[in-house]
Amino acid sequence: MDKVNQLVDWLRQSTKTVVLTGAGMSTESGVPDFRSKSGWWRNIDPSTVANIQALEHDYDLFHAFYCARFEALKGCEPHEGHRILADWEKRGIIVHVATQNVDGFHKAAGNTKVDELHGSIHAVRCHKCGHEASAQAFFEQETCTVCEGKLRPGIVLFGELLPEDAWNSALHTIKTADLVIVxxxxxxxxxxNQLPSMTRGKLVYINREVHGFERDFDLLFEGSAKETLQQIDAALKG
Structure with missing residues (x-):
């Protein structure tokens, strides 16, 4: 039995399948992987900009970086792989998506049960008091209307804790899953990166580079996220 049909069998047998996605899911929509080693913005290592230190002490640089990230999302939209996962949720094939991505594409594609583990770039708020603000207010470098604090996107900066509710939800669903697709x-x-090891179910890995993960997963697919999901979806419908 080939790998696609093996996974289709597992999907049909599973009563609780969970999906965990990362940057490789979004790059196929044209979103730059801002954690790439080369750094895509002014040749600066993003970890030196996307942190509390920059937010509090070099806000102009922090603001410019996140304005560039907003700009990079313009014209990008969910691809067919996102829409397949949304359709699988509607059909009861998967029950949950946990994602490291902050672009909101899973929700935009139609998934309703999504844990955004690194937050959402669209959820602008005050860093000091947490009051919500508009993206436009952030672009124009306005301050919080409540406490005059600095505005920021609602994403997890380097060194910050993950959103507790999203983390606990993802952890619970993965721990109790029959099948987890990363x-x-x-x-x-x-x-x-600890979440896959938390499940007792079968583990599947889809990525452009899978070398080194052979012992960690029951099934590996090396290649495009979108194209691999299209192949699996076609076999499911066949």
Missing amino acids: IGTSLQVYPV
Whole structure:
């Protein structure tokens, strides 16, 4: 039996399948992987900009970086792989998506049960008091209307804790899953990289580079997230 048909069998047998996605899911929509080693913005290592230190002490640089990230999302939209996962949720094939991505594409595609483990770039708020604000207010470098604090996107900066509700939800669903499909993440970022090992179910890995993960997963697909999901979906419908 080939790998696609093996996974189709597992999907049909599973009563609780969970998907975990990372940057490789979004790059196929044209979103830059801002954690790439080369750095895609002014040749600066993003980890030196996307942190509390920059937010509090070099806000102009922090603001410029996140304005560039907003700009990079313009014209990008969910691809067919996102829409397949949304359709699988509607059909009861998967029950949940946990994602490291902050672009909101899973929800935009139609998934309703999504844990955004690194937050959402669209959820602008005050860093000091947490009051919600508009993206436009952030672009124009306005301050909070409640406490005059600095505005920021609602994403997890380097060194910050993950959103507790999203983390606990993802942890519970993965722990109790029959099948976990990990898509488009190098599993380098802690603590999300610990989640696959938390399940007692079968583990599947879809990524452009799978070398080194052979012992960690029951099934591996090396290649495009979108194209692999299209192949699996076609076999499911066949």
